[in-house]
Amino acid sequence: MEDKEKLYYAWNWFEFHANQRLVLFRFFLIFIGAIGYLLVGLGGNPVVLILSGLAIIILSKRFQIIDVRNRELVECGRKSLDKMEKKLGLTDEGVGPRSYEKPEKRELLQEILGDSNLPKDIKNIKDYERIRHSYIYNQVFYYAKVLGRIILIIGIVTLIKDYFDVCGVFGYL
Numbered sequence: 001m002e003d004k005e006k007l008y009y010a011w012n013w014f015e016f017h018a019n020q021r022l023v024l025f026r027f028f029l030i031f032i033g034a035i036g037y038l039l040v041g042l043g044g045n046p047v048v049l050i051l052s053g054l055a056i057i058i059l060s061k062r063f064q065i066i067d068v069r070n071r072e073l074v075e076c077g078r079k080s081l082d083k084m085e086k087k088l089g090l091t092d093e094g095v096g097p098r099s100y101e102k103p104e105k106r107e108l109l110q111e112i113l114g115d116s117n118l119p120k121d122i123k124n125i126k127d128y129e130r131i132r133h134s135y136i137y138n139q140v141f142y143y144a145k146v147l148g149r150i151i152l153i154i155g156i157v158t159l160i161k162d163y164f165d166v167c168g169v170f171g172y173l
Helices: 003-042 046-087 103-113 125-131 133-167
Strands: none
Touching (some): 046 133
């Protein structure tokens, strides 16, 4: 296989799995939106609350696991592209997500993006870690799991309260 074909293959690999990651996240948001719609429509039913809470928790964890796998596949493609770009002389260091950490790369990005998008002096590079998709995806998955737990607890409390109300115990609550 020629170098050009290898580069083409590496790029297709990277592009496919990067797109797959975005599509996966969109599906996650659609599922969470559908569960939210269900909650609004049938919100007072404790069984719906419990099942919705469990569904959100399970979906969040499953989608997060799939995202980790896709991230690994994207990283494989990124490493292959970096090697091929170096080999073909397209770049000296490859194109990576942290290219703004090196002063010469930061200056190039400032020139391209403008000073308003990337400060000249990045004092705390960790602040820019939050820009990455992985960080934001993980935050969304984490807070979705927290929301699922809250909905689950509200459903259980409502179910218990409704049960005791039917039985006449704690009718004054």
